[in-house]
Amino acid sequence: MTRSARRPLVALALLSSLTVAACGGATPGGNAGTGAQGPAAASDTSAWVLTGGGWPVIEKTFDTWNDAHPEQKIAVEAFANDAYKEKIRTSVGSGQAPTLIMNWTGGALADYVENGQVADITAETAALVKRVTPSVAENGVVDGKTYAVPLNDVQPVVLYTNEDVFASVGVEVPKTFDDLLAVVPKFREAGIAPISIAGQSVWPELMWLQYLTDRIGGPEVFQAILDGKPDAWSDPAVVDALTKIQQLVQAGAFVDGFASVTADAGSDFALVHTGKAAMILQGSWGYATFKTDAPEFAGTSLGFAEFPAVQGGAGDPANIVGNPANFWSVSASAGDASKKAALDYLNDSVYSDDQVAAMLAAGSVPPITGLEEQIAATEDADYLGFAYDLVDKAPHFQLSWDQALPSQQATELLTNLSKVFLEELTPEQFATAMNGTLG
Amino acid sequence: MTLTTPVSTGAVASSHRTGEGPGRRRKGGVPFFMVVPAALVFGLFALLPLAGVVGLSFMEWDGLGTPTWAGLSQWAGVLSNPVTLDAMRLTVVFVVVSFVFQAPISLLLGVFMAGRQRNRALLAVLSFLPLVFSSAAVGIAFKALLDPNFGLSSVLPTGWLGGNLLGDPDRALYIVIFVVGWSFVPFHALLYQAGVRQIPAALYEAATLDGATTFQLFRFVTIPQLRYTIITSSTLMLVGSLTYFDLIFVLTGGGPGSATRILPLDMYLTGFRSYTMGAASAIGVILAAVGLAMSLLLNRLSGSGRMESQQAGL
Numbered sequence: 119m120t121r122s123a124r125r126p127l128v129a130l131a132l133l134s135s136l137t138v139a140a141c142g143g144a145t146p147g148g149n150a151g152t153g154a155q156g157p158a159a160a161s162d163t164s165a166w167v168l169t170g171g172g173w174p175v176i177e178k179t180f181d182t183w184n185d186a187h188p189e190q191k192i193a194v195e196a197f198a199n200d201a202y203k204e205k206i207r208t209s210v211g212s213g214q215a216p217t218l219i220m221n222w223t224g225g226a227l228a229d230y231v232e233n234g235q236v237a238d239i240t241a242e243t244a245a246l247v248k249r250v251t252p253s254v255a256e257n258g259v260v261d262g263k264t265y266a267v268p269l270n271d272v273q274p275v276v277l278y279t280n281e282d283v284f285a286s287v288g289v290e291v292p293k294t295f296d297d298l299l300a301v302v303p304k305f306r307e308a309g310i311a312p313i314s315i316a317g318q319s320v321w322p323e324l325m326w327l328q329y330l331t332d333r334i335g336g337p338e339v340f341q342a343i344l345d346g347k348p349d350a351w352s353d354p355a356v357v358d359a360l361t362k363i364q365q366l367v368q369a370g371a372f373v374d375g376f377a378s379v380t381a382d383a384g385s386d387f388a389l390v391h392t393g394k395a396a397m398i399l400q401g402s403w404g405y406a407t408f409k410t411d412a413p414e415f416a417g418t419s420l421g422f423a424e425f426p427a428v429q430g431g432a433g434d435p436a437n438i439v440g441n442p443a444n445f446w447s448v449s450a451s452a453g454d455a456s457k458k459a460a461l462d463y464l465n466d467s468v469y470s471d472d473q474v475a476a477m478l479a480a481g482s483v484p485p486i487t488g489l490e491e492q493i494a495a496t497e498d499a500d501y502l503g504f505a506y507d508l509v510d511k512a513p514h515f516q517l518s519w520d521q522a523l524p525s526q527q528a529t530e531l532l533t534n535l536s537k538v539f540l541e542e543l544t545p546e547q548f549a550t551a552m553n554g555t556l557g
Numbered sequence: 558m559t560l561t562t563p564v565s566t567g568a569v570a571s572s573h574r575t576g577e578g579p580g581r582r583r584k585g586g587v588p589f590f591m592v593v594p595a596a597l598v599f600g601l602f603a604l605l606p607l608a609g610v611v612g613l614s615f616m617e618w619d620g621l622g623t624p625t626w627a628g629l630s631q632w633a634g635v636l637s638n639p640v641t642l643d644a645m646r647l648t649v650v651f652v653v654v655s656f657v658f659q660a661p662i663s664l665l666l667g668v669f670m671a672g673r674q675r676n677r678a679l680l681a682v683l684s685f686l687p688l689v690f691s692s693a694a695v696g697i698a699f700k701a702l703l704d705p706n707f708g709l710s711s712v713l714p715t716g717w718l719g720g721n722l723l724g725d726p727d728r729a730l731y732i733v734i735f736v737v738g739w740s741f742v743p744f745h746a747l748l749y750q751a752g753v754r755q756i757p758a759a760l761y762e763a764a765t766l767d768g769a770t771t772f773q774l775f776r777f778v779t780i781p782q783l784r785y786t787i788i789t790s791s792t793l794m795l796v797g798s799l800t801y802f803d804l805i806f807v808l809t810g811g812g813p814g815s816a817t818r819i820l821p822l823d824m825y826l827t828g829f830r831s832y833t834m835g836a837a838s839a840i841g842v843i844l845a846a847v848g849l850a851m852s853l854l855l856n857r858l859s860g861s862g863r864m865e866s867q868q869a870g871l
Contacts, residue, residue: 235621318724318813377724377725378721378723379706385706530831533640537814
């Protein structure tokens with residue numbers, strides 16, 4: 119036999135040994151698979167969770183649930199935030215959604231309800247909803263029926279400050295918009311950026327527009343936009359808010375090159391804890407980020423404050439914006455056994471005593487009434503108490519506009535807003551462009 | 558096995574049947590049915606989805622529920638949307654500037670590295686490094702390097718080349734073109750290097766005997782002999798940058814504002830951020846049509862459709 123003729127034989131021998139190996143590997147795996155599946159059909163109950171943030175705490179509740187309820191197991195898969203956002207909608211649309219559909223309420227939930235893709239769970243979750251802060255719970259209600267219940271912490275947007283930098287420049291944390299404008303040149307003279315912002319991600323810029331609009335005109339201004347009233351974006355409060363934003367841009371309030379700073383890399387927070395910037399307006403998850411990235415700074419020099427008031431503004435300065443929470447909805451296309459397992463999980467595990475304690479320990483605030491004493495006993499009592507009071511006393515909690523609006527309007531809002539920050543659009547041009555998306 | 562057996566016996570049978578010499582057999586070509594597997598795969602994975610996208614481009618669909626017919630108004634909306642029109646303008650700038658930036662550097666680098674000295678081999682290996690990094694890794698690395706606060710800005714010169722490179726709407730596109738070029742020049746240089754090494758040494762010897770200078774060798778021997786490599790490389794470069802997506806998505810996400818939102822990004826953002834699948838499909842159809850037209854045109858210009866030998870007349 120020549121050398122070349124033997125080659126296929128060698129290959130064949132290799133191939134068959136590989137096949138044998140593959141079979142050998144597959145057999146025990148297959149056994150384990152059937153073993154884990156359990157007797158009940160409820161194993162097709164599923165939930166998708168996110169990575170990062172407070173999600174490890176949530177994921178743990180599923181482990182606990184599955185251990186305690188072998189006949190009602192829920193399969194859990196984790197996704198990164200952006201990947202999830204892009205996958206969930208196509209999954210829901212094609213009837214392949216998980217039993218528990220996580221959402222931010224707002225426009226997406228309204229779409230799901232309109233297409234009959236999430237179940238009405240008003241009766242089944244009434245007891246749970248009763249314990250939740252009303253301003254948070256009402257986000258899951260569409261046309262008077264509950265379609266979603268909150269599952270994690272409240273996320274109000276807070277003004278974080280570097281107290282050392284404020285002390286070295288010798289200024290106070292601004293209480294009004296005029297104070298804010300006044301401290302800008304003082305920080306710049308000291309070579310410190312007054313405000314850090316992740317402009318490439320754009321949604322942190324939206325927090326400025328939301329707060330300023332609310333302080334100037336109150337929540338009714340955005341409600342008119344949500345209702346699709348003609349020319350609602352031309353409301354003087356929106357135009358005034360955008361004008362004030364451009365005033366800040368022109369004064370150099372935002373860090374140089376803010377349009378290329380991204381939120382996912384955490385460099386917007388790093389600017390503050392390295393002392394390169396004095397303030398940052400960000401969601402309440404920022405506290406956990408500071409604690410992780412710069413524990414020493416978080417312990418000694420991190421300050422937090424409410425968004426400044428605008429003198430003469432119609433809005434209540436106690437109003438807040440942000441994300442009331444993430445929410446669970448139950449898929450309408452799930453089978454009865456799966457639906458029951460999902461609802462049982464919601465009633466048993468979401469905001470149970472253990473869960474509330476775990477969330478507080480992780481530095482986040484559950485939207486549950488009557489937690490003052492428990493919070494006072496925690497390690498982060500200062501911050502958690504501040505955030506809890508902020509939510510508890512807020513007459514109005516505005517859901518982030520990019521979540522509240524239908525997705526097409528939300529993307530145009532972010533694009534146009536970034537152009538206002540870059541001074542490529544005037545407030546009036548912004549209003550005209552956005553009015554085109556209404557109705 | 559069941560699939561391949563009839564094919565191979567068929568091929569053998571047909572050559573037996575014709576019973577002609579090798580030259581004749583080549584001209585008659587392989588039996589028609591041998592194209593069936595490829596045609597099936599192409600039809601299933603290319604033509605069918607393409608037809609779906611064309612259909613969807615006349616509909617209104619938000620990803621939930623059923624698509625509704627919108628007809629030509631969908632196309633009218635896309636073709637009058639200022640964001641999409643601006644994306645088309647940016648795409649033209651991106652394709653042209655990318656080509657002007659990459660093509661000469663790739664050609665010169667490839668020709669230089671086709672030499673056989675040892676130091677050139679080392680240089681070749683080093684310069685090919687960008688080729689092995691994934692676009693996502695290149696994007697993340699450059700984003701960190703160009704970060705205005707924690708990146709290289711302190712060592713970069715001030716002025717046009719310094720500071721806020723990716724955050725400046727006037728410069729961001731050119732920075733993106735540079736980074737894309739940085740990661741693709743090695744590939745095209747590799748093509749040219751291979752092309753130059755194919756050129757028979759006899760041509761250079763003859764030209765040298767006729768008294769040609771180095772520049773004349775390059776101009777009258779290398780360039781004409783590289784004709785097909787130039788066409789291949791240019792087609793890949795032009796059609797590639799027309800559909801380029803991943804690195805820009807990581808680097809700028811289309812921003813600042815919409816300064817780097819070229820058509821493929823516009824398609825993605827329209828489809829998977831705004832959930833207007835109809836409009837996104839229309840943009841996809843435009844991209845496919847322009848890409849097809851461009852590669853056909855390049856093929857026609859080069860005459861490579863005739864498939865003549867590169868070494869004809871030798």
